[in-house]
Amino acid sequence: MAKTGMERLKELEKEIYKCIHCKACRFAYSGEPSREGIGEYTGKQGTVLYEGMVDACPAGIEYGWEAFWNAGKIWIARSILSGDLDFSDEVRDVLMPCITCGQCSAQCDSKIPTVDIIESLRAACNEAGIPMIEKHALVDRLVKELNNPYGGKAEERFKWAKDAGLEKFVDNKDAKIGYYVGCTASYRQVEVAITTAKLFEMLGMNFTLVGDEVCCGSPFFRIGAVDTAQELMNKNLEAFKGLEMVYFSCAGCYRTITIDYPKWMPEGSKLPFKTQHAFELVTRLIQQEKIKFKPNKELKGKIVTYHDPCHTGRHFGIDFEQELIKQSKNLMFDSRKIKEKIDEWFEIPRIILRKLEEDVGIEFREMYRIKLNSMCCGAGGGVRAGYPDFSIRTASLRCDEANAVEADILTTECPFCWRNLTDANELYDHGMKVMGVLQMITEYNLLETLENPTEKDFLALSIRELEEDSKKKK
């Protein structure tokens, strides 16, 4: 029996009561007021000083009131638990604009799992009978009817594969490896699905697109519609059972299936397959010198920057941290290991980008706020659906930051980030190209195979699991 939002909130009580309202959580680089940066830049959303601490909570920036910054929400949670405040439309309306990007959690020196708290609050708010905001109610209805929040027909989920000549991979029964495409890449950003599947094909991977794939449930875990999310989870677990490894191109789906599912599955059960993002495979093959990239005249000299999706970046970083805290017997010693693991994790896409710099001739240039301090694109947490104007303004703030480093191409590795950043890029005329890193590799035909990868390569563990695996072997 799954826990209710209120039960989870009560479980998190000690974490909630750790908040001292210091407000460090409103900033990126909250402990580094003297951090060197790129200076002041005036973009489409105003002027930002990219040095030292920078305001980085999108809802706080947009709405200003204390309740919209993270610390305010943690004190709302505390008021709910203590009975000083009841759930109401007013409470819902300050909870829902949070993008659940996790910037606040990354800044917190007491390691408060803020995203878990906010998601539990939202679930408890729903359970208390407070109606969802209209747009969330709509996507909830759509996913219940059609298994995706976009209103796409189930039979058209793999239309992109048929159109791209990749139909043979749909329900490929011989494969041990699955590619979980996700709704955004299936119905909206089909370029992501096509380029990822083509990349797998070029690498010689025998994989399957699972015909019964449904929405991973991410938006519904995020907005507190956990019953809906769990129904979707159960359908996917049934559809993907029997596979050894599932690859992802969507940060949100990857995070949800890897981090959320085990929390919501019956106690003691584990995911029946291994998971990893496609960029982990590409990085590993680069490190093993099995692939390289071809020079490209069109890309040569282009300034390329990278936006860390919250779901593949910070959320995994925070999850590593929380897990290691749980396991640790002496955190004073183990904290260094946590830091090393997080650093290693954030390097994965950067290994690809540096290889592209070396082989193709792009210039990889980092934005000011990166890795754990990366600024969100504004799409997550149900905000793109619920508050589209605010969502796009946030994406435009991120595009400003890319403009500040004179990027020609803003890359990312999540179709949802890509969608939002692309929309902001067009709406506010930021003048860049927005694309996925893997999309760049496929579209510009950059891949050169030096040694054919084997099935063993495709089934190799994600680096996030390597340490755990080596511990087990010891």
Add this chain to the structure above:
Amino acid sequence: MSYKLPDEKDLEAMIGIVGKNYATNNKAITASYLSKSVMGLESQIPDIVVRPKYVEEIRKILLYCSAEKIAVSPISAGLSGGFACPTIKPAGVMLDLGRMNRIIEVDTENRYVVVEPGVTIGELWAYMHKNYPEWAPPVPDGAPPASTVMGDAIDRGFSLYTSSVGPQGDNFMCGEIVFPNGDIVRTGSWALPFAKPFYKYGLGPDIWSFLMGSQGALGVMTKVAVKIYPHPKFKTVVVWGMSNPEDMQNLTLEIGKQEFGIAHNTVMVQGGNYPLVMARWPKDKVPHDYEFYKEMGIPQWWMNWECWAQTQEELDYVVNKINKMAEDFKKNRAKDPDGIKPQELHPKQIASRLKKPNKIAVPYAFWEAGFLFITFYTPWNECAHFAEMYCKAMEDRGFPPVMWIASIERCRQAICMPIICFDSTKQSDFEKVQEMNRETTEYALKQGWLNYRPDPYIHAPLTYSQAGMYWKYLRMMKKMFDPNQIMHPGRLALP
């Protein structure tokens, strides 16, 4: 005293002053301003929150609330981190001054900056670092970067320079205050229309000093001129370890008592005991036994001297002189000579300690779920007595004996801060903390020790009960500034 509970009409009046986007009685928003930790455990959800931007708006709000007898509590922008005075009973209107966040003037010749209440120490530090790297403001060490310059001023607290130059309150030259009668007063030399804020004691008796420590109970401070100091490149940290607080106290006093020379170079002098390191981690995730910390090279007690100098030669002189004095103390006067040892710091440790501002004080909630700073001033040569008394009181109640002590004005005063790490989800822990707070305050007052930031229900009443004449004049003077007594009622046990 009785106060009016603000209603919709009052909200409309506030909206009329600041605009509809900046005044609200939305219950979720008002609840978000609670803060029951670090500096005090009392906090009440305000009835209305208003976010003014301009001095004139504040003047109108205070005039209105005074006429209507509605309580008003100002906060600068930080809640726990800096000026930690959230609304208490009877609630009323909270003024969130976070939108007043301009750094108005920097004068490097007269060495001050003028800021509004919402300017955080992180922002001011970063601004100076970028634009005036040779100058630095007196930011507190440990208070998080989101706490405010103004908050620290009003608390008269501790900062980067307080060992060298004196109490933090002395770093503030002049201020601008709005009183509930609608008057806007500038203090010190600023009282003259064309004067710079260059002299604190300007026109006779000093009003600014009266406002120090007022916790928002007299008026709303809207501007403050803060001293800035040179920020030389030659800096380091010298640390000596000891086995007991008496040796820590006495060695530090020998250095501070010189007053000139190296006593001025040691800008920040602060120390404590090993639980200061231990309690920054979860209770069940670190060893509690001192032997573990000993192996890591952490002394039972220690003192850090943060040394700033204009040249390497000067810095070397200061470091050598401290070390020589420590050796001499160890040889001739220490209670436990074997316990006195220099602590070698790795360059990364030095860099980390020199970093300002920082979040050093934040993770004490990590130990369990919540913490409280209970801070006292003692004469420096009584700080060991204070530490022993308080550590015992904490241990007796099952709290880790976490103690931090810093020098003010070259060891004229000590600022002593036990950090009570407890589980704030448990009512029994809350009660234990408050019982200890009451007992230790009674003991401290008998010794003549003062609270740094008196809380409204224990420290302030106990303190004023022993200072009746002072209390009488405080009340009379508050009445003069705040005739209907609307400013932060109860905060200083004043109506």
